[in-house]
Amino acid sequence: MxxxxxxxxxxxxxxxxxxxxxxxxxxxxxxxxxxxxxxxxxxxxxxxxxxxxxxxxxxxxxxxxxxxxxxxxxxxxxxxxxxxxxxxxxxxxxxxxxxxxxxxxxxxxxxxxxxxxxxxxxxxxxxxxxxxxxxxxxxxxxxxxxxxxxxxxxxxxxxxxxxxxxxxxxxxxxxxxxxxxxxxxxxxxxxxxxxxxxxxxxxxxxxxxxxxxxxxxxxxxxxxxxxxxxxxxxxxxxxxxxxxxxxxxxxxxxxxxxGGKSARLVFADSDRQKAVQAALMGCIPMSGQACIAGTRVLVEDSIYDSFVADVQNAVGYVKVGDPADKDTAMGPLIHQQQMERVLGFAERASANGAEVLTGGQRMGGDLAEGYFVGPTLVANVDNSHEVVRDEVFGPVVSFMRFKTEEEAIQLANDTPYGLAAYIESDDLTRVHRVAQALDAGSILVNNAYGLPAAAPFGGNKKxxxxxxxxxxxxxxxxxxxxxxxxxx
Missing domain, CATH: 3.40.605.10 (Aldehyde Dehydrogenase; Chain A, domain 1)
Structure with a gap:
């Protein structure tokens, strides 16, 4: 068609x-x-x-x-x-x-x-x-x-x-x-x-x-x-x-x-459905070509396996395709060079021992002439991997485990960037405590994604x-x- x-x-x-x-x-x-x-x-x-x-x-x-x-x-x-x-x-x-x-x-x-x-x-x-x-x-x-x-x-x-x-x-x-x-x-x-x-x-x-x-x-x-x-x-x-x-x-x-390499902290007490949707927000808006995107998803160890499986399953419901189609959630990357850059990150992540669960390839069929890469989920990474350290600026989200709140904060702050950070938790005491500890200009909580005109926006560090x-x-x-x- x-x-x-x-x-x-x-x-x-x-x-x-x-x-x-x-x-x-x-x-x-x-x-x-x-x-x-x-x-x-x-x-x-x-x-x-x-x-x-x-x-x-x-x-x-x-x-x-x-x-x-x-x-x-x-x-x-x-x-x-x-x-x-x-x-x-x-x-x-x-x-x-x-x-x-x-x-x-x-x-x-x-x-x-x-x-x-x-x-x-x-x-x-x-x-x-x-x-x-x-x-x-x-x-x-x-x-x-x-x-x-x-x-x-x-x-x-x-x-x-x-x-x-x-x-x-x-x-x-x-x-x-x-x-x-x-x-x-x-x-x-x-x-x-x-x-x-x-x-x-x-x-x-x-x-x-x-x-x-x-x-x-x-x-x-x-x-x-x-x-x-x-x-x-x-x-x-x-x-x-x-x-x-x-x-x-x-x-x-x-x-x-x-730029940013924003962390999303998913605690076991979070609303699972909202948190899964939130994790996909690192991929979907602007096809991941967004400085504020939460591309590092840190998941509490007790729910890590089931949570990643839920996100992987949810990817199947994300429509990638024609920007003119009102049901399309993800469009193309901006140009050929950006597409090749994103694919390079996925290829090197796989070569360095990470597990690319979905995506990581140029899409074919009716999309073959455009610059389309589907949602790319990468597991089995740590904070030393390039895909975790560098801004990909594409639909690539990596997943890491944490065991304690302190470890989650340490991992989230272990980055040269400080534009945004996300918290998924129904414990508001924890939310306020973690928000204060995170080194980022904007903290967004429980599937929040928005920049109202009255709110300040900008970053720390690089x-x-x-x-x-x-x-x-x-x-x-x-x-x-x-x-x-x-x-x-």
């Missing part, structure tokens, strides 16, 4: 949005974007380089005084209008998300509402950002602080969830009074382009949001630009080092939301620096000025 072809009719024309103008001419060439489910061409993506980034920074700097000084209530109204327009284009945005990175319908349909909610929530902060009165001594003085925007913010977003990252980063940056340049990956540029177009339709002033898709050359030009006042990067640790190096000569401050979400996300994009008036 074959897969549904990519819905290219819904895609915006690929190009750049700079200072309110849509351009398609690239100074460095194009990239052929392939629909991950079929490997077929959608469009040639113009790539942004130094020339495009120079123009975007100039446009953002030109727009900065007007946006910064715009009354806060007017900023709020414009952002709320943008959120409403996003909701009006629900079906279009959902289809774009599905086509750019192969997200299944059942997941992509959550994105437009999520993005709109992020803009609505952060719009509420636009007229509440202020400062503090400071107590002074030993001489009389009047001391206060002013919260002000950095200025021009460069934002680099990943290919696994560019539309969500658009909302997570641009909404608080705008609410704080900054103007923005967003660089989506050439692997998934369409949602950011269309959101940039909708921002203009909603009345967001020209130059406040500039969209420049591209790869490493564009990223380097943005990060090293002296006209950029703050950077925020979401992606992998290797690229983050390049971002920091490029930003260093200008001493540009950088926020980082990086998982990053800074937070997005809530007031913490606003603070990521403001700096504080102190004013001291002597009254002596």
């Amino acid at each position: 074959g897969l549904t072809p990519a819905n290219t009719s819904v895609l915006p024309k690929a190009g750049f949005i700079i200072g309110g103008e849509k351009t398609t001419d690239s100074s460095i060439g194009t990239y052929d974007h392939l629909y991950p489910a079929t490997g077929k061409l959608t469009q040639a993506i113009p790539l942004g380089g130094k020339a495009e980034m120079d123009a975007a920074v100039a446009a953002a700097r030109k727009a900065l005084p007007g946006w910064r000084e715009l009354p806060a209530n007017e900023k709020r109204k414009l952002m709320l209008g943008f959120a409403a327009l996003i909701r009006e284009h629900f079906d279009e945005i959902k289809s774009i998300v599905m086509t750019e990175n192969g997200s299944p319908d059942m997941m992509a349909e959550a994105f437009p509402e999520w993005i709109a909610d992020l803009f609505e929530y952060n719009a509420g902060w636009a007229d509440k950002i202020g400062g503090d009165m400071i107590t002074t001594w030993p001489v009389p003085a009047f001391d206060y602080t002013i919260d002000e925007p950095y200025g021009v913010v460069g934002i680099i977003v990943p290919w696994n969830g560019p539309a969500i990252s658009f909302g997570q980063m641009i909404a608080p940056a705008m609410a704080a009074g900054n103007t923005c340049i967003i660089k989506p990956s050439e692997f998934a540029p369409y949602s950011c382009i269309r959101l940039g177009e909708l921002a203009l339709e909603a009345g967001i002033p020209e130059g406040v949001i500039n969209v420049v898709p591209g790869g490493g050359e564009g990223g380097s030009a943005l990060c090293s630009h002296p006209g950029v006042d703050k950077l925020h990067f979401t992606g992998g640790g290797h690229t983050a080092q390049k971002v920091l190096s490029a930003a260093q000569p200008n001493m540009t401050p950088v926020g980082l939301e990086l 998982s990053g620096v800074g937070r997005v979400g809530g007031i913490h996300g606003i603070r990521e994009f403001i700096r504080t000025k102190n004013v001291y008036i002597s009254m002596a």
Whole structure:
């Protein structure tokens, strides 16, 4: 029967949005974007380089005084209008998300509402950002602080969830009074382009949001630009080092939301059905291409064998296939190279003595032309195995035993990452105790999987620096000025 072809009719024309103008001419060439489910061409993506980034920074700097000084209530109204327009284009945005990175319908349909909610929530902060009165001594003085925007913010977003990252980063940056340049990956540029177009339709002033898709050359030009006042990067640790190096000569401050190797602690007193479903969440959302995924499942020894068997049985009910099919739970990986990387992890795990219970191979039949790998469960591993230490960024979940609560915490924290951790237990006393001991930025309990707009999100250790979400996300994009008036 074959897969549904990519819905290219819904895609915006690929190009750049700079200072309110849509351009398609690239100074460095194009990239052929392939629909991950079929490997077929959608469009040639113009790539942004130094020339495009120079123009975007100039446009953002030109727009900065007007946006910064715009009354806060007017900023709020414009952002709320943008959120409403996003909701009006629900079906279009959902289809774009599905086509750019192969997200299944059942997941992509959550994105437009999520993005709109992020803009609505952060719009509420636009007229509440202020400062503090400071107590002074030993001489009389009047001391206060002013919260002000950095200025021009460069934002680099990943290919696994560019539309969500658009909302997570641009909404608080705008609410704080900054103007923005967003660089989506050439692997998934369409949602950011269309959101940039909708921002203009909603009345967001020209130059406040500039969209420049591209790869490493564009990223380097943005990060090293002296006209950029703050950077925020979401992606992998290797690229983050390049971002920091490029930003260093200008001493540009950088926020980082990086990878994870999150542990899920399954205690014997947990709800078995919920815990089994939770274990599969390391595979299913975004086909495991999610930094927050709980890919290390630590199971109490007394239930380990039966629990792993239950998860293995549940895999048979997970539909992997056509993103357009509303029953599909897992779509393809983003491209050929990522698929080969994931398969390499499974192959080496098996060669090193681990037991690959399911998956670990490219899927055939109607899926053979796409980049499909089914849920891959790996048992008989310990914390020294590569598949446990490194971020696979694919549908691969490993299982390990623990005997005591203390051992579970030690295993969970024995990682260079610290983005998230999960606890499955019906003992709330234990939950609070373990949550405090885990070294991670987000602790999610009992099959929890969500990042509400009001909640801070970010990592410890090699998982990053800074937070997005809530007031913490606003603070990521403001700096504080102190004013001291002597009254002596």
